[in-house]
Amino acid sequence: MYPNISDGIVLTGFSMNGSFVGLFGAGGGFVQANFNQPFRFGHVDTATVEAVLNMFSLTDLVAGVDPAPGLNYPNGYLTNTNVNANQYLFFLPGYFDPGALLASEQTKQPVTVGELLILGSLPVMNAYAGPVLVITGSNDLPYCGGNCLATGNASLPSIPAAVAMNFPMVPPSNFSAYVQPNSGHGINFHYNATGAYGVINSFLNSKGLTSS
Known part of the structure; x- marks a missing residue:
């Protein structure tokens, strides 16, 4: 709607082909976030947290730590089912540290129903x-x-390269599509994430968009 407000655009984990979004939705097994991780996304008071810790004799291990209450997300905020779904959605096996997958699961964020519904309608x-x-x-x-x-x-080098057709005002010299090797949808989680940032920064530098 406002094409003049940005000096440059970098689209990550992106194409205009929405025909695979159903695989993403099905594989995620999306559930209510406040039930999936109630201590993070639900409304759980300190007494409840301490009661659960007592059940597993863990209270002494976290003595002096005041468990923060949940974020109290209402129904309608969803998240993927578990760490296996997280890997399926965002990771390429063999090209990430397992610790990154566990950290991703522990810090994952919810998504709204509306956002999921429009993923294939760009x-x-x-x-x-x-x-x-x-x-x-x-x-x-x-x-x-x-x-x-x-x-x-055969004339189209990659699925992301087809995005050029959706930017009819951008000359070929100002459009670039790059396929980051050995990466899934979550580029940041893979071993070669720094290489991806190098591509991004090189592109921006070549267009005079260096940070000041």
Whole structure:
């Protein structure tokens, strides 16, 4: 709606192909966040936390720590079922530290029903005319179906490259699509995340968009 408010755009974990979003929704097994992690997302008071700790004889291990109450998210805020679903949605096996997966599960954030419903209904065209970089993990699930190079079209190098058609005002010299190797949808969680940031920063620097 406001194509002139940004000097440049970097779209991560992105394409305009929404045909795989159903795999993401089904594989996530989304449930109410306040039930999935009640201590984080529900409304659990200190007394309840202490009672649970007492059940497992853990109270002494956290002596002096005041358990924070939950965030009290209402029904309608969802999250993926468990750590296995988290891996399926965001990670490429063999290319991440297992500790990163556990940290991701412990710090995951909820999503609204509305957000899930619009994942496959992105705007078709826009009038933005500045520099655009699309960088997507090679095995991104929701927007590449697990293989960003499987375009079915010899003239199209990757699924993210097709995004250029949705930016008709951007000249080819100002558009770049990069497939980050050995990565799933959650690029940040993989061993080579710093390489992805290098691609992003190099693109921005080449367009005169360095930080000051």
